[in-house]
Amino acid sequence: MNPFVFHSPTKVTFGEGASWTAAEVAKDFGATKTFIVTDAILMKTGILKPIIESFEENSYCLFTDVPSDSDVDTVDKAAAIAREFGANCVLAIGGGSVIDTAKVVNICLSLGGPLLDYQGLNNLSDRLGPLICIPTTAGTGSEVSMVAMVKNHKEGKKLLFGSRFLAPDAAILDPTLLLSLPPKLTAATGLDAITHGIESFSAVISSSPFTDAMCMEALKMLFENLPRATANGADMEARSATLIASAMAGVAFTNSGVGIVHALAHATGATFGTHHGLANSILLPHCMNFNMDSIANRYALISRYLNFSSSTNDNDAAAALIKAVSDISAQVGLPTRLRDCGIPVLDKRQLDELAFLASTDPAIMFNPKESSAQDIIGIYERAY
Ligand SMILES: NC(=O)c1ccc[n+]([C@@H]2O[C@H](COP(=O)([O-])OP(=O)(O)OC[C@H]3O[C@@H](n4cnc5c(N)ncnc54)[C@H](O)[C@@H]3O)[C@@H](O)[C@H]2O)c1
Ligand SMILES: [Fe+2]
Known part of the structure; x- marks a missing residue:
């Protein structure tokens, strides 16, 4: 068996209305001045009101300007406001864009200095101040x-920040906050979680029995509940299951890494602004087909556990999983081709650029099969 290290330092609390205890959680970490990061769309929904009202007057400062494809300029702006306020805790309430922005703001707030010095893996020298995250996707x-990933618009690239010090101190999972999430976003974000489960399980060098168990159960919960949560956004059981499963897949992939799907999705997002989950959803079956000859045995294990196949032939069982992935994307109403999501043409220059970005993306290191630029271009062409 491979040697491994498994970290899961975040305290996870789940419950309907659990987010209303945010101020108490912040106090437990010694916070007296909390910088709350969120976005304008969420503010408009009204779901944040009880969370914000849980804080005493003057004990918080609200930043609502996170765009959906957040960037280093937003981080710099937010960090300056947080510093001016004297924040000693950061609370993120939102989707991945808000949470990633808050994580990078916390680096600036805690360590100072130019933000770009910290990009890459393991470049944080010390612990950060307390960070509490409340996901709304x-x-x-x-x-x-x-x-955490934020865009650098000047370079047309998503920057990765990776360190064990970036793990939030607490995550509050409150399914009531997801009731306002529209079906398309429910579907696309759910497919992101499914991709995490499949890529983490496929990362053969860095996965472990700990991450495998998280992946299997998360995938089971997602395949069973994502169609329900998408069809009926008020289905609290389905919302709860997808929220918990998404965090479980998160614990798995952050320990094992992801793979080629994420590398290609990051390149697509950086170049065309395609939503992360949607890009993953389109690319996932094509990348699984590419990986088949290296990893059919692992895909087959998932397929049998989820009852997609009872075949003892690994290739047949793995093919059933790839079909199930395509089927669930179609069932939840997501487009299945890149040309159908705002990418009007994909010419040779763009394909070369995408292949360069994808092949230099850190996620690709964990893929079970090596890929050349030509392999990557082939996947993009088939997905187009
Ligand atoms: N750090 C990580 O581990 C990690 C992993 C995967 C993806 N990401 C990053 O996460 C980002 C994508 O995050 P996302 O998929 O959560 O989408 P998102 O955060 O970009 O949100 C998409 C849209 O949904 C809206 N929204 C969010 N919650 C809502 C709710 N409950 N009701 C109504 N509207 C709501 C937002 O306002 C936004 O307009 C990408 O930047 C990606 O790179 C990070
Ligand atoms: Fe992802």
């Missing part, structure tokens, strides 16, 4: 992960 797992 069920997909990224960022509320428990040791990574």
